[in-house]
Amino acid sequence: MSAVLPASTALEDTQQKSEGVWHAAWRRFKADRVGLVSLCIVLAFLLMIILSVTGLIGSKWQDEVGVPNAPPTFIGPKPAAEMGAIQSPKGPNVDLSDVDPLAPRYAEWDEKAKQFATTETVKLETLPLGGDRLGRDVLAKTIKGTEISVFVGVAAALVATFIGTLLGAYGGFFGGKIGDFLEWLYNVFESIPNILLIFAFAAVLGRGVESVVIILALTGWTGMYRQVRAEFIKHGSREYVRSAEAIGASNFSRMFRHILPNVSHVILVRTSLLTVGFIKVEVILSYLGLGVRVDQVSWGTMLAEAQSELILGHWWQLATATLFMAVFVTAFSLMADALRDALDPKLRGLE
């Protein structure tokens, strides 16, 4: 007991830290090709969002750069519409200066107008992915819309995860009166049809990104709560938690230092599934006019606009928004799937 370890060996030992759970998960994840590709797609979206937030791209989405409903470049400009020829008047020209009370001032106004330079902005005939009814660039609009939609999805999922995990942990760990109360709360939330609950919150909170996040988080935590609670009940009676109690670890430490890391994979996967779900719900809300404000754009508002455009044959806004959403949601789901496979200890076999 008196022998002191030489410093060099102690150092050597600490560096021999073994592969942790997360390292092992990453190793398994790398072997999953589908997961890796979807991770790359999600990262690409993330990069785009970062650029959009910093204003490098998509910040000018509100500029009316093209002609109204400019078609995408690859289709080519609209053929000039045939104007119906106007019948030219046949009678002789009549001098109206006698009866026109403003006639003496025309010259003066022309003088004044000359003091200002007028520039005629040339509206583009075509845009890369087309323009909307005001001639705004659909590509820029979609990039900005991606930023908001993904932000709403991720933020709402994080808040919902926080609420669900916290309540689930307390409900599952303590049980008894606290557990009963939380179960009651959960049942109240679950017994109301989801869409009705969302509308009720939306009606109270009004429009805007923040309200959408709050609405989604307040209605979406129940699934997370149920799952985390079940995990905490299961782990709470495990011997390693008992052992922690025996060495005097506090309730808080047992809940969040011992049990939480052991159920984190469940929470992580659930969070990514929630993100996908919330992105879709945001689209529905915005489509119904309960989503983001009018001066903001999201995938949902774009789809809502597309409804009236489609009748006129302007399909590009719908197509672009759908494409972005489909690619992101699919990639995110596949990534979550691969993540679950990589993290699920049950698949680890006899270790």
Place this chain on the structure above:
Amino acid sequence: MLLSIKDLKVAFRMGKGVVAEAVGRGNSGVSFDIPENSTLALVGESGSGKSVTAMSVLNLLPDNAVRTGAITWQGQNLLTKSLREMQAMRGKEIACVFQDPMSSLNPVFAVGDQLCEPLMKHLGLSARQAWKRAEELLGEVGIPDPTRRMKSYPHEMSGGQQQRVMIAMALACEPKLLIADEPTTALDVTIQRQIIELLGKLKTTHQMSVLFISHDLGLVGEIADHVVVMRHGLIREQGPVARIFADPHDDYTRALLACRPSLDVNPARLMVIDDHISAARAAAAGEATAAEVQAKPKDANAPVVLEVRGLAKSFWLKQGVFGKREFKAVQNVNFKLRRGHTLGVVGESGSGKTTMGLTLLRLHEPTAGEVIFDGKNLLTLSAAERLPMRRRIQVVFQNPYASLNPRFTIGQTLIEPMTIHGIGKDTAEREQRARVLLEKVGLDGRAFGKYPHEFSGGQRQRVAIARCLTLNPEVMVLDEAVSALDVSVQAQVLNLLKDLQDEFGLSYVFISHDLAVVRFISDEVLVMKDGVVVEQASAAEILAAPKQDYTKRLLAAIPRGYRAAA
């Protein structure tokens, strides 16, 4: 010859060209024969490849297993059979009984339905015939009132009864060979005895052979005709049981025989495998080995550290809609534990011994009684007063696979309790102390940064003991601390516990169902049954003159190895 295994090698493909050899090493494989109407026992520690060998007979291995060699069953090579042909054989010709009956039975079907399935599938009986036959089988394996039990679900039965059902299921199609993979390891000693007797009886009535897999050579001696000892994927020794016990040729076999605590001799230390093998080498080289140390007597007047008076614990069971019924798990337990002494608590599962241990620590809230520790009643302390007491009474749980947090490194596991109780100035000092303790329990410093899943059961149990020691406890409650371990590993851990007791003057409350183990380590023994202490005496006295029938039964249940007369 019923089954003949020649040069069998089994390896698992681990991906990327990595192959793990499970049975056989290099060019040498495993060979043995099972004659008709005989019992062959495969003995070895976990990881010795004994289960893999047995499972490869029926090809019940994972898909990544590669088998080479020959397995001949009545003249046919089983390795070349298709899956369909194997399925026709499974259950009909060769049947299996596994270790854990609870997870082998399907919880949503009644026992009768599960028994009828193989009868209808393999023997083509009608539903009514099958039901009748199943009932006979249940009666044959000794389940009382089989007519009623046919409709029971697995959770309504005890572990021993479930194992009987598994055996009945295996017998359903009159197999010629029964493979029993550690069928009694999960059971109490008394139940183990019954199952062993049942298997012996069925072997003669059904004219079948048994391939019995176990880590306990003592148990095997009572049932086997031939013994095959395996270690590290190779056969160390094989022969008739009488020869193996009377004249073991291999050092490892001798060590296995010596490492189980027995009732006849009580050494101060148990032989462990490595000791034994090195001692044998030394003897062969003509050196004298150290004489066996006799247990030194303990100070009978050592101060009492823990006194328990009238401890009781009841659970309330719901009955009907509003009714509650009291279930007395522990009643009126009294004892005094002196410094440096060990109190053994013995009983079958359900006897309340674990509940008693957890109540002492207040991991369960007691119903009545006093636990006097250092002049204070632990059971009336407030939460704040309890924390310093927690430090001084520690617990080691049964299952080393479950009692360590899988997401903590061994270092984190050891440092956490010191941080909570403010032992050591800073993390560096705590780490230093943790490393010293790791060496004390026989693990090297490299273990510090590893995770629990990288260790074997015995090593994990050492970590759990080291975690307790970080707090300098005075009393340790060992709740079936060695029951989940192999006999050889069990011996190492028991020795470690004794050494630590001598060095630190620890007092133990040692809870176990195995009287032989309790006798080895304890000074005083409490025998519990249905929550009541039925007998309380010194360890030697309990062994020499048990007063209660229950104690006698426990004693009789301990495997005694091969007896020529038996």
